[in-house]
Amino acid sequence: xxxxxxxxxxxxxxxxxxxxxxxxxxxxxxxxxxxxxxxxxxxxxxxxxxxxxxxxxxxxxxxxxxxxxxxxxxxxxxxxxxxxxxxxxxxxxxxxxxxxxxxxxxxxxxxxxxxxxxxxxxxxxxxxxxxxxxxxxxxxxxxxxxxxxxxxxxxxxxxxxxxxxxxxxxxxxxxxxxxxxxxxxxxxxxxxxxxxxxxxxxxxxxxxxxxxxxxxxxxxxxxxxxxxxxxxxxxxxxxxxxxxxxxxxxxxxxxxxxxxxxxxxxxxxxxxxxxxxxxxxxxxxxxxxxx
Amino acid sequence: xxxxxxxxxxxxxxxxxxxxxxxxxxxxxxxxxxxxxxxxxxxxxxxxxxxxxxxxxxxxxxxxxxxxxxxxxxxxxxxxxxxxxxxxxxxxxxxxxxxxxxxxxxxxxxxxxxxxxxxxxxxxxxxxxxxxxxxxxxxxxxxxxxxxxxxxxxxxxxxxxxxxxxxxxxxxxxxxxxxxxxxxxxxxxxxxxxxxxxxxxxxxxxxxxxxxxxxxxxxxxxxxxxxxxxxxxxx
Numbered sequence: 001x002x003x004x005x006x007x008x009x010x011x012x013x014x015x016x017x018x019x020x021x022x023x024x025x026x027x028x029x030x031x032x033x034x035x036x037x038x039x040x041x042x043x044x045x046x047x048x049x050x051x052x053x054x055x056x057x058x059x060x061x062x063x064x065x066x067x068x069x070x071x072x073x074x075x076x077x078x079x080x081x082x083x084x085x086x087x088x089x090x091x092x093x094x095x096x097x098x099x100x101x102x103x104x105x106x107x108x109x110x111x112x113x114x115x116x117x118x119x120x121x122x123x124x125x126x127x128x129x130x131x132x133x134x135x136x137x138x139x140x141x142x143x144x145x146x147x148x149x150x151x152x153x154x155x156x157x158x159x160x161x162x163x164x165x166x167x168x169x170x171x172x173x174x175x176x177x178x179x180x181x182x183x184x185x186x187x188x189x190x191x192x193x194x195x196x197x198x199x200x201x202x203x204x205x206x207x208x209x210x211x212x213x214x215x216x217x218x219x220x221x222x223x224x225x226x227x228x229x230x231x232x233x234x235x236x237x238x239x240x241x242x243x244x245x246x247x248x249x250x251x252x253x254x255x256x257x258x259x260x261x262x263x264x265x266x267x268x269x270x271x272x273x274x275x276x277x278x279x280x281x282x283x284x285x286x287x288x289x290x291x
Numbered sequence: 292x293x294x295x296x297x298x299x300x301x302x303x304x305x306x307x308x309x310x311x312x313x314x315x316x317x318x319x320x321x322x323x324x325x326x327x328x329x330x331x332x333x334x335x336x337x338x339x340x341x342x343x344x345x346x347x348x349x350x351x352x353x354x355x356x357x358x359x360x361x362x363x364x365x366x367x368x369x370x371x372x373x374x375x376x377x378x379x380x381x382x383x384x385x386x387x388x389x390x391x392x393x394x395x396x397x398x399x400x401x402x403x404x405x406x407x408x409x410x411x412x413x414x415x416x417x418x419x420x421x422x423x424x425x426x427x428x429x430x431x432x433x434x435x436x437x438x439x440x441x442x443x444x445x446x447x448x449x450x451x452x453x454x455x456x457x458x459x460x461x462x463x464x465x466x467x468x469x470x471x472x473x474x475x476x477x478x479x480x481x482x483x484x485x486x487x488x489x490x491x492x493x494x495x496x497x498x499x500x501x502x503x504x505x506x507x508x509x510x511x512x513x514x515x516x517x518x519x520x521x522x523x524x525x526x
Contacts, residue, residue, distance in 0.1 A: 162393065169379045169390050175341050176377040178361040179370075181394045181442065 003134045005256045006249065011140050011209065013248025014147035016228050018202030020240040021154060022074070022195020023225035028171040028235030029191060031091060035098040036077050037199060038221030039105040042213070044070025044200030045120075046113045049213050052121045059123040067200040074196025075189045077101045083185065102222070110215055117214040120207040143205045150201055154194070155237060167191055171235070199225075227267075231274050233284025242282050246270075292317045292477055293338070293369075293446060298347035300337040307333040309501040310347065315446065315479055320472040322488040322509060323481045324522060325498035331481045332374050334498070335448050339371035340364040352445070366394060370444035374451045374481075376435040380424030384415055387423050387434055391441030401441070408437040411467070429460035436467065446477045453484050465491055485522040489513045497522075 019041060026034045048066035051057045057065075081101040085094040124139040158164040170177045170187050178184050203221065207213040224247060229235075232243025250270060255263045274282065293315040301307040307330050315321050325331050336342045338349055340361035349357050356364055365371070379387050388408065392401045409416030412433040418426065423434055432452055439447060449468065453461040461484065469491045472478050482488035489495055489509040497505035497518065505512065512518045 162389070165382070165386055165390065166393060168382060169386075172379050172381055173377060175361075176373060176379070177390070178341070179339060179365060179373065180390045180438070181362045181365045182390070183362050184360075 004136065005252055007134060007136055007144075008140060009249035009252035010245065011144040011147070011248070012206075012252055013245035014144055014151065015202045015206050015209075015244075016224055016248045017151055017241050017244030018147055018198045018205070019221055020225045020228040020232075020244045021151070021237065022192075022197075022199045023222075024229040024232075024234055024236070024240045025167070025171070025191050025195050027229065029167070029174075029188060030082070030086065030094075032082065032094050033098060033226070035095070035102040035222055036081075036105055037074075037195070037225055038223070039102050039109065039218040040070055040074045040077065040196050041199030041203040041221055042215065042218030043073055043105060043109055044196070045203035045207050045213050045217075046109060048200070048204050049113075049118060049120055049207070052123070063201070063204055066204065067197045070200030070203075071193040071197035073105070074192040074199075077105070078189060078192040083188075106215065106218060109218065113215065115215045117212050120211050120213045122211055123208055140209060143209050147202070147205055150198060151241065154198065158237065163187070163190065227271050229281075231271055231281055233281030236283060239281055239283040246274075246282070292319075292352060293479075294348075294350045295338065296348045296350075298334070298337060298344055298349060300333060300342050300344045300347075302333075302342070306345070307501050308337065311498070311501070311503055313496055313503065315477055317445075317477055318472075318475055319494065320468075320478045320480065320492045322492040322495040323479060323498060324483075324485050324488055324495060326522075327483075329498045330501040331498055332450055333501075335371060335373075335450050335479070335481060338364075339369060339448060341371075365442055365444075368442075368445035369448065370439040370442050370446070371448040372435050372439040372450060372452065374454070376428070376431045378423040378426070378431050378434050378438070380422065382423060383420055384423055384426070384434055385419040387438050388415075388441050391438035395442070404441055404443070408440065412437060429456050429464070432456065432460075432464060433467075436464075436471075440471070444476070446479065447471070448479050448481070450481045451483060452480070453482065453487070461487070485518075486513070489518075 023034055023037045026032060044066045047069050048062050051062035051065060052059060081097040082094050085097060124142050128135055128137045129141065158168060166177065166182045166187055167190070169180070170182060170184060174184060228243035228247045229240060231246055232241065233239030247267060250267050251263050254266045258266065295311060295313045297310040297312060299306065299308050299310060311334060323331055323334065333342060337344050340359055344357050348355060351367060351369060356367065379390065388405050392404070395401055409419065414430050415434055415437060423431060426434060436452065452464050452468065456464065465487055468478060468480065480488055480492060489512055492509045494507065495509045495512050496503050505518065
């Protein structure tokens with residue numbers, strides 16, 4: 001039982017990590033709270049729902065199309081609502097436009113898909129595995145593998161691809177990165193695109209494992225991403241992983257051993273405790289300023 | 292090579308440059324000197340595109356480059372090594388150099404260039420896998436210069452390369468700068484170490500409150516009474 005709960009917790013944690021990566025990357029570059037993040041990923045998840053349920057498209061193709069559309073929407077939000085404000089001194093201004101963008105997308109989502117919980121078609125088989133005394137449905141194993149695979153893929157991209165390294169340099173110092181010939185606007189759009197895509201993958205995996213998708217998961221996604229990023233240490237990939245895992249595992253244990261209704265209160269109490277003990281987050285370093 | 296005519300720019304509503312004229316010919320090494328806040332760094336930033344020029348004209352190899360974004364300007368052949376070195380401290384020495392070559396497609400030549408600079412600055416070769424933040428100030432300056440050269444620029448801007456370095460390192464940096472110029476690279480050197488800067492350059496401009504107040508051969512400026520008084524602290 002304990003191992004079952006842990007396994008599912010890790011799976012949820014991996015999904016949360018996917019959702020958090022995009023949010024945290026955007027913060028590390030622009031120091032911007034991207035409030036639209038959750039609404040973008042739920043948009044992609046809804047697209048996948050429609051493609052699967054209405055048009056019966058091949059699941060792989062549907063997931064890919066949905067992820068790309070989520071990525072495009074994320075970059076559009078950046079171009080329309082954030083880019084012109086980047087040079088403004090007050091970050092509060094872009095925070096407000098971020099909230100605005102979030103509400104526009106949320107309401108468009110509601111017009112199209114309503115605010116009820118919808119049945120998300122199950123893509124994966126319901127076969128169950130038994131090992132080490134655990135009863136793990138095949139679905140969960142596949143979901144965990146996909147999530148972990150995507151996290152590894154993105155890590156490798158960031159570490160070894162020239163554009164991945166460029167993203168890291170832009171997040172360290174935008175003016176100097178531009179002196180290297182790194183195209184800043186293109187790089188930032190790419191961060192939004194990839195972040196949106198990973199978020200949609202996370203949303204689809206989440207909806208698949210619970211067979212449900214709803215509008216409110218969008219706002220909750222933003223909160224989850226924000227919390228996981230802050231707990232782990234905002235702006236770093238390892239922070240997103242640690243924060244995502246922490247949230248996922250805590251949530252599942254509380255949900256199973258205490259009660260689902262106490263899941264969020266206890267989780268956020270833990271957030272407060274972690275921050276009181278270590279304000280920069282578990283993996284966070286103190287930001288160094290120029291002397 | 293670089294021709295600048297009555298250039299004005301600043302930060303928001305605060306104007307910092309008031310009609311600067313400056314020229315650098317191919318192969319020349321030129322100094323731009325002046326006290327703190329005179330507009331030296333603002334001038335470099337405006338030419339390399341980090342700050343928008345509000346009026347005037349900047350032409351490089353016959354092409355007007357006013358208000359092009361910095362990433363376009365560096366690709367035309369002007370490399371700007373910024374004040375305070377500004378290496379990417381969280382990335383390795385090697386990655387810093389790779390970023391300097393961003394956009395270049397000739398992988399083999401990039402490798403060769405890197406080896407060349409590891410030879411020129413052996414300490415960088417020894418520490419290529421270390422984070423740049425772990426290097427000393429002098430080592431970071433060498434890295435910043437090598438990174439600026441990875442683009443194979445025609446013109447190199449150096450902003451206060453000797454700032455905060457121990458005297459022995461200062462001499463080494465100046466020697467390196469002179470050697471780079473001998474390979475045919477044009478250099479614009481901004482320095483507070485006026486004496487040393489005038490010694491290794493051919494011509495120099497003196498900037499005060501956003502205007503060029505003197506210009507001429509570096510050797511002549513070094514002999515000028517006024518320069519000696521204002522910038523070399525001699526009575």
